Amino acid sequence: MNERRLLVYWAGFTVILALLIVAPLALPEFWQRFLTEILIWGLLAMSSDILIGYTGMVSFGHSAFFGLGMYGAAAALVTTRPPNLWLALAYGLILAAAVAAFVAYFSTRLRDIYFAITTLIFSQIFYVIIFTSTAWTGGENGINFRRPAFAIPFLFSIRFTPAVMHWFVLGVVTLSYLLLRRITQSPFGMVLQSIRENEARTRAIGYAVERYKIVAVMLSGLFAGLAGVLYAIQNQFAAPDFVFFLVSGETVIYNVIGGIGTLIGPMVGAAFFLMLREAFSRFFTEYYLIPLGMIFIAMVIFMPRGLLGFARRWLNR
């Protein structure tokens, strides 16, 4: 029974991956870019699921990690000629990891609502800093830069067409998913889940709960930063709006809609949210958040486990 379920899981995984690989060949350019964006936001939501779903800490500050990854990539792409993809990745990840370490050190001392509010305030601090240091960050206008080429030194170098971009993002997101899935099933991931279930007992058994929480926030921030780097390369700009706490709020929305504690659920939540947004913005123009907000409230009340909540046990096998 168990083996058959696992087989079904991997079969489903392969089919979806295959569909996502061939998608750019069939879709017009607008929808190609749309699909790529879903993958990027999905990665951000997935990174936040490590905290919300697996450790039981709701972060309202993921925009800080995402935004700093974005600005890190921007720094690398603006300062080097020609722009280098790997340098952008390195800068973005280092900056996001540094910020995550800082935030984690302070915020993990608090629990529940207090953790949520502290992470929110931290992200607003970075927002204010980025918004007001006009000389470095361009302030409200943000930074524009050129897209690097997809190159492996001495081997090849090709330009990022929308399709190549999609495959690159798909590769990174798939690897991240497999890595995160492995982490949540590792002994480390089990400790995180036991913190979620009963923190006092986990501490009583002898685990250094604080240290596990700090590592969880840093891990989560690192993958959020990775999503930020991808977004920067995809859209060729960085703006303070992406550090604003509304992005964090949307990340939490993706998680709740899709189903927390499943990793794949937040990705589905992001896809669902973005597609609804696309559909609603045709009818309601820029006021699409009115119907979307109502759907979100209804889901919080009536469907607290989210779209994939029913499959939670199965997805974690």
Added chain:
Amino acid sequence: MEIPLDQILIQTINGIVTGMILALVASGLTLIFGIMDVVNFAHGELFMLGAYVGVLTLAATGDFWIALVVATLAIALLGALIYLTTLRPLIGRDPLTTILATFGVSLVLQNVALWQFGPVARKIEEPITGHFSLFYLDYPWYRLAIAGLAAAIIGALWLFLKFGTYGIWIRATTQDRVMAQAMGIPVPWVLTAVFAIGSGMAAASGVLFGPLVGVNSQMGTSWVLRAFIVVVVGGMGSLSGSIAAAIFISLLEAYASLWVSPAQAVIVSFVVLILTLLFRPTGLFVPTAR
């Protein structure tokens, strides 16, 4: 850099005036949190909608004080509606779900306001137009009147909670919800009323603050963040703590803006919050339990 004494005095008065408004916003928030464990993310939007109702009533009647009363009552009613439809079903679940639900409410309300009233800021005329001279400045009397009014509203709330029959019901519900229910207090209605009172207070502060800046659909966001800071620094659920923290933080920001731009002065209150959470997580202005 030498800062002249008169500037410090002016900033002190400015700090106290914004502090009183902030105290009014935050006391509604702390009332709601302390009594029903609801973190109300939509509080800033109630503040903003209150200011808009004030604008509309002022345009219809021409009287600021009628506008203040109408806005307070209308938003209190809206608050009761929001509570009944979105928050009552969440009773008994993790308090974090209330953050999510009210975050959804705030998105909806903010965009409804943008849709109905457009992106251009509206203006509320000051009801008191006089000035008095403060060193080299013409300082408007209205600002002092705001501080006084805010203090009066908070004082009335305190008296109501202390001596009013319904106020005593509210305090009993805070202390022990089950026991209050057993004593015959209609707890569900008390909770609804508390949410309505908190919403009405947010609306009143919105109308009072409206004349100082324009009224627009984004104005609630910065206030709710600051009110959150105040509520945590003052000690979650402590009314007097919130008031002290509101004035403390506003004064700090006012002094900080002598050196840096007001946008950066916000960081000071962020830092105060983080230090509080690290060293006195129960709040700066509550007596230590012995």
